[in-house]
Amino acid sequence: MAESAGRTLGEEEIAALERVIRSGMLSSVWGAEVRALEGEVAELYGSRHAIACSSGTAALHLSVVAAAPDPGDEIITTPITDFGTVAPILAQNAVPVFADVDPATGILDPRAVAGLIGPRTRAIMVVHLFGAPAPVDDLRALADRHGLTLIEDCAQAWLTELPGGGYAGTAGHVGTLSLQQWKHITCGDGGLTLTDDDELAGRMRLFADKGWDRAKGRSHESLGLNYRMTELQGAVARAQLAKLPGVLADRRRTAVQLIEALRGLEGVGLPHPDGHAWWLFPIVLPGGGAREVAGKLREDGIPARAGYLHETLNHAPVLNTPLYGGSRYPLEGYEAAACPEAERMVAETLLVIDWNENYTGAHVAAVAAAVRKYCG
Numbered sequence: 001m002a003e004s005a006g007r008t009l010g011e012e013e014i015a016a017l018e019r020v021i022r023s024g025m026l027s028s029v030w031g032a033e034v035r036a037l038e039g040e041v042a043e044l045y046g047s048r049h050a051i052a053c054s055s056g057t058a059a060l061h062l063s064v065v066a067a068a069p070d071p072g073d074e075i076i077t078t079p080i081t082d083f084g085t086v087a088p089i090l091a092q093n094a095v096p097v098f099a100d101v102d103p104a105t106g107i108l109d110p111r112a113v114a115g116l117i118g119p120r121t122r123a124i125m126v127v128h129l130f131g132a133p134a135p136v137d138d139l140r141a142l143a144d145r146h147g148l149t150l151i152e153d154c155a156q157a158w159l160t161e162l163p164g165g166g167y168a169g170t171a172g173h174v175g176t177l178s179l180q181q182w183k184h185i186t187c188g189d190g191g192l193t194l195t196d197d198d199e200l201a202g203r204m205r206l207f208a209d210k211g212w213d214r215a216k217g218r219s220h221e222s223l224g225l226n227y228r229m230t231e232l233q234g235a236v237a238r239a240q241l242a243k244l245p246g247v248l249a250d251r252r253r254t255a256v257q258l259i260e261a262l263r264g265l266e267g268v269g270l271p272h273p274d275g276h277a278w279w280l281f282p283i284v285l286p287g288g289g290a291r292e293v294a295g296k297l298r299e300d301g302i303p304a305r306a307g308y309l310h311e312t313l314n315h316a317p318v319l320n321t322p323l324y325g326g327s328r329y330p331l332e333g334y335e336a337a338a339c340p341e342a343e344r345m346v347a348e349t350l351l352v353i354d355w356n357e358n359y360t361g362a363h364v365a366a367v368a369a370a371v372r373k374y375c376g
Contacts, residue, residue, distance in 0.1 A: 007186065008243050008357060012058070014178050016235035026231050028052070030203040030212070034234035038192070039179070040241055044159075045167055047194040049201035052234060053208050053227040054176025056155045058192030060125075061088035062204040063174040064229065067093040067123040067149035072330045075151075076116050077125040079312035079342045080350075086155050086313055093330050094122065098314040099224060100339040102268055104284060105129070106308075106350060109341075110138040116337075117142070123149040128157035128168045130352065131277030136171035137164060149173045155191075158184040159248050161275035168275075171195045174204075179233070184247050184277065184357075185240035187233040250357040251278040254364050261368035266371060268375050280308075281353040281367075286373065288348035293374050300370045303354035307346040 020026060020033060028034035036050045042050035053059050069075060071093040077085060079098040089096045099112040108126045124143055126134045136152060143150040152169050154160065155178035160168035169175025174197075179190035195201050203222075206213065211224030229237075255278045261268050262283075269284035285293065290306040298306035314336035322328055353367060 006245060008240065009186075010244070013236045016239045019036045020231045020235045023231075028228055028231050028234060029209075031231040031234070032173045033238060034229050035351070036264050037229075037234045037238050037241070040238065041192055043193070044241070045170055045175075045194055046125040047170060047175075048196040048198070049194065051193045051195075051204050051208065052229040052237075053191045053193070054229055054233075055075045055084075055189045055227075056176065056180055056183075056191040057084035057087060058208070058227040059176035059178065060085060060151075060153060061091055061225075062070070062193050062207055063125070063151045063176050064088045064092045064094065064123070065207045066174050066193075066197075066200040066203050067151065068203070069122040072120065073122040076113050076121060077126055078127050078129070079310065079314040079336075079339045079341075080106045080129060080346065081127045081153065081313065082155070083313065083316065083318075084155070085125060086316070090318075090331075095120075095330050095334065096313075096319075096336075097121070098312075098336055098339055098342075100340045101345065103286075103341040103345060103349070105132060105271070106284075106342070106345055107132060107134045108139070108257060110135050110142060112339075113139065114142055117146050117148070121146065121148060123151055125151040125153060126172070127155075128154040128160050128277075130282050131157045131160055131279040132271060132282075133157075133160050133168055133275040136162060136168070140171055143172070145288075148193065152176065152180075155180070155183060156279035157277050160277040163275065168277075170196075173197060174200060179237050179240070184279065185244050187236040187240065187249040190229050190233045190237055216313060217221055247357040248329060250276060250359075251355060252276070254359040254361070255355065257361065257364045258368055261364060262371060263371060264293045265375060268371070278355050281355045282343070283351040283353070283371070285349050285351060290349055293371075294351055296374045297353075297370050300373075302367055302370045305352050305354075307310065307350050308352050309346050312339055312342045312346050314342075 150172035175194040207224040208227040294306035
């Protein structure tokens with residue numbers, strides 16, 4: 001299925017790059033492309049603010065900055081996610097607290113989150129894993145009840161639709177998006193945060209530009225880094241954004257076809273299509289054996305992987321090593337709690353199949369035949 005691996009990059013992106021280069025202005029501080037991208041994404045999502053930055057991980061760092069944890073404060077998150085979700089927590093000297101997941105989806109379980117909220121909890125960071133909508137209504141209610149910030153990691157969930165209306169990224173206090181190479185749309189690397197809160201937006205904008213309030217001259221108001229998106233990234237992202245509805249429609253069409261082709265297969269848990277953006281196509285095998293099945297599928301040319309991660313992030317080696325010089329602060333004496341549902345998913349039950357907008361009915365038929373062959 002190598003022919004299915006392409007992206008939607010083409011003449012529109014080349015023209016966008018040429019436009020920026022001919023302008024002579026590649027910096028978003030003085031250019032117009034990134035500002036236009038922010039406006040277009042804010043309008044698309046119905047958000048008051050969209051703040052562009054250099055990567056999806058940078059966007060998550062900005063979201064943690066918005067939550068403003070004190071050193072040693074805790075942020076509850078999921079053990080099944082890219083490490084880019086967790087690294088910003090550590091970068092702000094906060095402590096990641098891992099809550100278990102729903103074994104049918106791999107998504108953060110609100111009941112597990114509720115049991116971990118304590119006096120040092122500052123925020124909840126939920127991931128819309130693989131493009132599926134997370135239970136953000138329940139999590140927002142928890143956050144509001146305890147005075148916490150709800151952060152939505154939507155790196156894999158462009159235009160994921162929430163059951164109550166609106167898009168993933170708009171139910172929490174801050175949502176984050178990624179433009180990394182293999183996301184729904186890309187400019188190589190890049191990210192955005194979404195918020196309706198003026199104060200949080202101001203905090204994130206300052207941090208992304210070295211704490212420099214440019215309206216006041218060369219005066220650094222607060223600690224910040226250089227997370228600015230370039231005009232080249234912004235221009236390519238704008239060209240890609242115009243293609244996003246078609247990308248989603250194509251992914252959704254073929255994903256639903258695969259669900260129908262696999263429906264009724266005993267011992268195979270299929271994803272719910274409602275609102276799903278289909279970054280990957282996840283399958284759960286409650287009886288286990290996902291690693292063996294993934295190996296057989298790959299032998300048949302199907303781009304399948306087991307577990308998504310090598311280990312759940314509550315067991316990531318970095319949590320047991322020095323973080324700053326020889327210091328383990330803020331993780332001195334830290335032991336991550338077990339997350340048995342997540343750990344079993346990664347070790348035994350979770351199977352993911354690569355998915356993108358270039359899949360055809362023939363690809364769907366090939367995947368369905370192979371899955372039925374080894375899971376029937």
